[in-house]
Amino acid sequence: DVKVTQSSRYLVKRTGEKVFLECVQDMDHENMFWYRQDPGLGLRLIYFSYDVKMKEKGDIPEGYSVSREKKERFSLILESASTNQTSMYLCASSSVRGRVSYEQYFGPGTRLTVT
């Protein structure tokens, strides 16, 4: 079974803190994604990475950065946490066959509260 793990299920941080969210997948997937999910807004893509050290901005990258130094690990960084970044953060990965990516496998999510 594909397994995507996230470093924390729940996290509480203060405004202005630097926050690291870690994601690890064990299936050698090329693509990895970070989403946030908010009520009424659904899943929104923050960043995605298609290879080590490669990244692309998603729909809402402002206030976030990412790092992918190893294929299995994708980190989301909140440089200076703000209250409007309180949300559920979901990591996902997918494989590439030919030039096409297929289904995404999600981690359990990290519920981040910024106070």
Place this chain on the structure above:
Amino acid sequence: SQKIEQNSEALNIQEGKTATLTCNYTNYSPAYLQWYRQDPGRGPVFLLLIRENEKEKRKERLKVTFDTTLKQSLFHITASQPADSATYLCALDITGTASKLTFGTGTRLQVTL
């Protein structure tokens, strides 16, 4: 602007009936459409993928249709069970490579005895 619409109101149905959920989209020509299930407090789980040249896809009690003319996908669960209660998300590939998906907000299904 690009838009994916799923009924935001919960769908309540009786056990044993067929549940039908709708995903409508505008201004896309997706090559793929996917359906996911999400339980409260958990990440989405992939259910089915359908390509633009496929009209219908089945997996056990699940059936998905994809009408690119109507810009609509229907997701059916036959002989529904209380364990099917969850939120169901549709997701579109607008890049042609399925690298990036755009998700709908989901429809919550409640199956009662």
